[in-house]
Amino acid sequence: MSTQSSAVPYDWGDDQASLAERLRPPGNVIEIARTLQNAGYEAWCVGGAVRDALLGHEHLDWDLATSARPEQVRKLFKRTIPVGIEFGTVGVLDRDGVMHEVTTFRRDVQTDGRHAVVEFGASLDDDLARRDFTINAIAWDPIAKVLRDPFHGRQDLARAVVRAVGVARERLIEDRLRALRAIRFASRFDFTLDDATWNAVVESAPFLTRLSPERVKQELEKTLEQAILPSRAFMRWRDAGAFASVIPALASISNVQLRSVDALPRPVLRTRPLRKSLRLAALFAGLEGKTAEHALRALRFPNLEIGVVGSLVDRWFRLRSELTERLTKSSPSALDSAYLRRLAADVGRTRVSGFVRLAASQWHASQQVEPAQVRELYRALVHTAFHDPIEIGDLALDGDDLRRMGISPGPALGRTLQVLMAYVIEDPSRNTYDTLRMYVEQLRGTAPSNGEIA
Ligand code: ATP
Ligand code: MG
Secondary structure (H helix, E strand, O other), X not given: OOOOOOOOOOOOOOOHHHHHHHOOOOHHHHHHHHHHHHOOOOEEXXXXXXXXXXXXXXXXXXXXXXXXXXHHHHHHOOOEEEEEHHHOEEEEEOOOOOEEEEEEOOEEEEEXXXXXXXXXXXXXXXXXXXXXXXXXXXXXXXXXXXXXXXXXHHHHHHHOEEOEOOOHXXXXXXXXXXXXXXXXXXXXXXOEEOHHHHHHHHHHHHHHHHOOHHHHHHHHHHHHHHOOOHHHHHHHHHHHOHHHHHOHHHOOOOHHHHHHHHOOOOOHHHOOHHHHHHHHHHHHOOOOHHHHHHHHHHOOOOHHHHXXXXXXXXHHHHHHHHHHHHHHHOOOOOOOHHHHHHHHXXXXXXXXXXXXXXXXXXXXHHOOOOHHHHHHHHHHHHHHHHHOOOOHHHOXXXXXXXXXXXXXXXXXXXXXXXHHHHHHHHOHHHOOHHHHHHHHHHHHHOOOOOOOOO
């Protein structure tokens, strides 16, 4: 796994001035640190924000670690929220009402691979020592402008390596989620995993079944959101045996299938929920819809999202062969209008756009269909979906009309509407009240006496 990373090595100015240039927490965070220090406590910026700032990336949440106990923190600030008091975390609201996490230095005293019991009265170095990776174990005092980096995290940042703090095997036994976190950080920054850390990840894989589904789901989502190329992370999930443990249906997922996820844009800042669903759908697009839904349910995804992803995967799984064949043959009738209407009806008007984007990602990865053809499909399918009658509600004759014609309400009526829909999809000029009524009469001539058709 220690193949050379393509990440650009960072050019470090290690003097205080160049560090201060990079490490610039927001003013409100500096103010919180100053309040703590003026009261005689230590206060340091820690974790992801320090790491990201050193890498030159923006990071929104600057967390603080302090020698003050949670109750002392709460006394010092007007507005606080006990976000995780048992772990020593107090949320301090700044003058703009934005919350910042202030956590008391702590030491893990007991772990069972899932939960930690913590102890206060620890030093900064104790606190850094219980963190997972060296790149996440760097602290910055924003007042004195001093960096504390006892595990040489900066060196690993410069060498683009994810390395566990201390003995990798032991650290991952303490909390198996760290295996998935190691992979996530590596793919997010295009880092490698150092050998001992990778070996510990592989060794952890069989034990990932013990993690709560919620934590696994969160790692999966963070990976989809943060990695520009999620395939790099998921190849490691697969190769380490993590998929076999936590999403068995993906245990031997192909590289082509994984690369299809990369073809879809990152769901930045959760403002575009469909983007995340699409990346999720691409990950599962080699499976039957039901299998994908089962896997998502096991991970406790919300029903709404299972519905969206499941229906996209289901449509792709059922429709892909004919659609791909038509597009690769590219005969003039490849996208004839009756076929487009059947396709739009099956996919559903509101899902056409998501379906084509999912299909495009699959074809991009498999290199089966040219982008120009995908654009043509998109244009034609959207036009069809929004201009032609493809849903029951578009029919010129509705359920009430059928009841008036003597068809009993219930399944028979529903089936009749389906038959009419298929009749209209074959030729939309049939979608007039008179034509449909005549068709119903015609069918009833051969139908059983209760008026049921089909
Ligand atoms: P992200 O940008 O994904 O939030 P982050 O580094 O801020 O990255 P968090 O999960 O927010 O990650 O955690 C903040 C810090 O807490 C980490 O940088 C790390 O030092 C520590 N940490 C978090 N989870 C663990 C864990 N499971 N084991 C050990 N340390 C952890
Ligand atoms: Mg964070």
